[in-house]
Amino acid sequence: MSIANRLGFYLSEHQIPFQVIPHFHSDNSVSTAITANVPLNQIAKGVMLSDHEGRKLMAVLPANNKVTMSRVNEELLGSYHLIKENQVYELFKDCEHGAVPPVGIAYNMSMICDSLLDDLDEVYIEAGDHENLLCIDKQGFEKLTASARHARFSREVIH
Numbered sequence: 001m002s003i004a005n006r007l008g009f010y011l012s013e014h015q016i017p018f019q020v021i022p023h024f025h026s027d028n029s030v031s032t033a034i035t036a037n038v039p040l041n042q043i044a045k046g047v048m049l050s051d052h053e054g055r056k057l058m059a060v061l062p063a064n065n066k067v068t069m070s071r072v073n074e075e076l077l078g079s080y081h082l083i084k085e086n087q088v089y090e091l092f093k094d095c096e097h098g099a100v101p102p103v104g105i106a107y108n109m110s111m112i113c114d115s116l117l118d119d120l121d122e123v124y125i126e127a128g129d130h131e132n133l134l135c136i137d138k139q140g141f142e143k144l145t146a147s148a149r150h151a152r153f154s155r156e157v158i159h
Contacts, residue, residue, distance in 0.1 A: 004094045004128025010106035016140040021124065021133040027098065029063035036124070036133050040064040043124045043133070044117055046102030048088050049080040056091065058104030060145065061114040065154035072112060075151045095128040102126065103144055111148035117141065118150060
C-alpha cells in the first residue's frame with residue numbers, strides 16, 4: 001500500500017517533503033520504532049476523539065505517550081472522549097486498520113498537537129500501512145500542524 005492516498009495528495013499539494021522509511025511489518029508503535037530503528041518519542045501518533053455533538057478531533061502526540069483527556073478538554077473548553085475503533089476505520093478508509101497517519105488536516109479534521117513534538121528536528125509518522133513510516137523535517141511538520149492548537153496534553157507511558 002505504501003502512502004495513503006489522501007495523505008500523499010496533501011503532502012504533494014502543500015509541497016511538504018518527506019522520506020519513506022520502510023520497515024518490517026509491525027502492529028504497534030514500539031515494534032515500529034524497533035524495526036525502523038527510530039526513537040519512539042519521535043514517532044507521532046494520531047488518537048481520534050469526538051465531542052457530544054459528534055465533532056471529530058485528532059490528537060497528535062508522541063507514540064510513547066498517552067492522551068490526558070482532562071488536559072485536552074481543559075485546553076479546548078470541550079467535552080471530548082475517545083471514539084470507538086470501528087469508527088476510526090470509517091474515517092480512514094484509505095489506511096490499513098491501526099495505521100492512521102497523524103495528519104487530521106488531510107482528512108478535513110481539526111487537530112490538537114502535543115507541544116512535545118514541536119522541538120524535534122524530525123518527526124516520523126505512519127504512512128497508512130504497517131510497513132512504512134514517513135520522516136518529515138521540522139519545517140514540514142510545522143506546516144502539517146500549522147492549523148492545530150499546540151499544547152501539552154499527554155503523559156509518557158512505560159513500554
